[in-house]
Amino acid sequence: MLVTRTSSKLRPRCALQRIHKRFITLNPIPATFLRGGTSKGIFLNRAHVPEDQSQWSSIFLGIMGSPDTANGLQINGMGGGISSLSKICVVGPASPDQKARGIDAEYTFVQVGIRDTTIDLSGNCGNLSSMVGVFAMDEGLCAREPSTSSGTTTIRLLNMNTNKVIDTTFPITIAGGRVQPKLDIPQTIMAGVPGKASQITLEFISPAGACTGKLLPTGNPVDSVTIHDHEIPVSLVDATNPTVFVTHADVSRIDTDRSVHDSREMLESIRRAGAIKMGLDPNTQAQPKIAVLSPPCNPDHDIGILAFSMGVLHKAVPMTVGLCLGVAAKVEGTLAWDMTSSMRLRQAKESELIRIRHPSGVVEVGANFVDGEVLNAKVVRTGRRIMKGSVWW
Structure with missing residues (x-):
């Protein structure tokens, strides 16, 4: 959550007076540590971080333990010394306009530098995308009505880095009258990850031109x-x-x-x-x-x-x-x-x-292609909840 402070200056007592407040990010900050595919990362509720992305740098570097110029292990934080373990996803509810488009939740992916202070928002992470829908449901950012007729649900996500839509489909269960993701079904093996877990299907809708606006930015295949x-x-x-x-x-x-x-x-x-x-x-x-x-x-x-x-x-x-x-x-x-x-x-x-x-x-x-245009791109992933709590930055 965000805490607020007001100026210590005395103000006239007036019930209609507007008090301006300044938001301060909590330290530690609520966080969830998740594996998605062959990556692991910190997932944060958008309501818990500053709206101004220029203020994210010190928070995210502190969470990951960067920069680690001594040995690149990020020994002072949650990072693991390689790019696939130095990632953060900031997830929020869909806006009214996004909901009108069928979007359930939005997220911003952040690649955090290891030996330097890079905070890169230029692209998306396909592996961690597989767990954004799970996190959104766990946090109550989107919900599904209880139903016994279907064993899976599909959460439609908007990636804010690329402005692209991703559908993530995973098994669900009903507990306490509430639909919850179920990740422990031993149904899928994934290369690079031991054991079996529930299948999570990712479908990237119209994925061409994520950063450049064109499938072939130069117009040439080679x-x-x-x-x-x-x-x-x-x-x-x-x-x-x-x-x-x-x-x-x-x-x-x-x-x-x-x-x-x-x-x-x-x-x-x-x-x-x-x-x-x-x-x-x-x-x-x-x-x-x-x-x-x-x-x-x-x-x-x-x-x-x-x-x-x-x-x-x-x-x-x-x-x-x-x-x-x-x-x-x-x-x-x-x-x-x-x-x-x-x-x-x-x-x-x-x-x-x-x-x-x-x-x-x-x-x-x-x-899949239709008339030369990329309709979608699909892949199967698995994921696992690892930790939920608070992290110091």
Whole structure:
């Protein structure tokens, strides 16, 4: 909640007098710690943080323990030293106008820097999006009438970073006359997460142009960037979040006899060059992402990916990148389209899922097109409530 204070100056006693109040953010602040997909993050009720987003920085850095210039472990806060564990979602009820559009709740995703003071609101997080509907129901920000006829519910969310709509569907139960999310059904295995949990389906509605306004920001399925006097083909695609795709073969072609540090610098150079071509700020590390693609090496997947987030190799795949790849694989002429040709030789239908191999396993994503426009992109996730209480900042 927010506490208020008034000036200590004496005021005339008047029942009609308007007293101006100043809101002070609580410390500690009410918070919930949740896993969504292969990410974990702090979820906050929008009513508990300042309306002015410029005031969020000190609060969120304090929560996560950033900047940690000593070792990057965020040992002084809730962060875990990697980008997938340094995230915050601020969730609020839908406005009257949003409710008229069928929106149940809105949220803003924040990527918090680890070694620096970056507070990045430029994009969305697909993994944590899977738990926003759950949090909104738990907090009473949206509700469903009790019903025994359906075992699931769908919460329609508006992501404020990208102004895109996401439907999240998950199992429910009725307790005390109230509909509540049920996350402990052992029905779904997810690569990168031990055990089974309830299935949460994410559907990103019209995901194209999340940051640039166009699926292909340059209008081309393949562009090229010049790195170390080499021309590198790249596919610049903006669906759910903008991503720079490059092939492993092209990276290897100019990456001989380089150290790991040099390789990361080269990938960052490619990412920055791609960002400029997309009309994005190259200094914003969170967007666009960069991902290295490879053709399938066995029958269990259609394409391989190594995705980098904030300059570090992701241990799985940021789900917005996975969804972007699922879309890119169905856009003729992209690098992903060329690599998934074997899938099309199997006469795959347009609605079939793309199987993506990442460092932790395989994930399936889908994308539907109508008249050349991306209708939606889908993926299955799981989630878990970890902690609810208060966090100091």
